Amino acid sequence: MDKDEFRKVMVFMYKAFRQEPNEDEFETYYLMLKEYDIDKIKKSAYNLCKTSEFFPRIKNIIEGMVEIPEERLVAEEILKIAEDSNYATIESIKFGHDITRAIVDDIGLNRLGLMSPEDLKNTIHFKYRDISPVWKRCQMENREFLTSSTNPMLKRANQTQSLKNLL
Numbered sequence: 699m700d701k702d703e704f705r706k707v708m709v710f711m712y713k714a715f716r717q718e719p720n721e722d723e724f725e726t727y728y729l730m731l732k733e734y735d736i737d738k739i740k741k742s743a744y745n746l747c748k749t750s751e752f753f754p755r756i757k758n759i760i761e762g763m764v765e766i767p768e769e770r771l772v773a774e775e776i777l778k779i780a781e782d783s784n785y786a787t788i789e790s791i792k793f794g795h796d797i798t799r800a801i802v803d804d805i806g807l808n809r810l811g812l813m814s815p816e817d818l819k820n821t822i823h824f825k826y827r828d829i830s831p832v833w834k835r836c837q838m839e840n841r842e843f844l845t846s847s848t849n850p851m852l853k854r855a856n857q858t859q860s861l862k863n864l865l
Contacts, residue, residue, distance in 0.1 A: 699736045704728055707736075707743050711754070714747040730756045733840050738763040764837040766830055767795045773822045776802060780810045780818055796843045797833050801825040803845040 708727060712719045731739055742762030746754040754762075775798045779791060788807050793799040802810060804825055805818075813821065836843040 699732050699734070699739075701728060701732075703736050704731070704739070707740055711743055711747060715750075715753040717753055727756060727759075731759065734760070734763060760838050764834050766834055767797060769823065769826045769830075771795075772798050772801065772826055773819060776810070776822055777815065777818065780813070780815075796845075797826065797829055800829045800833070800843070800845045804829070 704727075705724065708724050709719060739759060742759050743754070745762055746758055750758065772795065775794050779802060788799070788803060791799075791802070793802070801822060805813075805821060810818070833843050
């Protein structure tokens with residue numbers, strides 16, 4: 699991220715919250731946020747200026763950058779995937795969101811087509827509740843969100859865990 703661009707965002711926040719610019723504070727914020735996308739930081743900072751009473755903490759800016767898709771939208775996408783039997787593998791599907799991919803991955807592509815729409819909706823609801831906080835945390839920590847279909851090590855770990863559950 700360009701430090702001068704970030705400085706503009708900080709100056710905007712200082713003005714919005716009627717605070718004097720502070721170079722030490724600027725350096726701390728830059729150090730903690732430099733790995734994030736400047737456009738997401740801008741959007742979060744501007745939204746916080748509209749809604750916050752006090753100067754935002756770094757955590758507030760990071761939280762503001764994370765936009766979780768609505769459960770309804772994830773469910774609609776999965777129901778469409780379940781209706782379409784042309785998908786041979788999970789890799790052949792173009793997912794709209796990582797959470798959608800993780801839920802489909804967790805349910806299993808074969809099981810997806812066999813479930814009734816009502817059972818599938820219920821399953822999606824509970825999977826969404828389990829997966830979305832993990833996805834959000836990965837986003838806040840600027841870490842990659844991995845599923846067993848995107849990482850072979852996780853697939854083996856899930857299979858091992860399933861075997862342990864059977865014993």
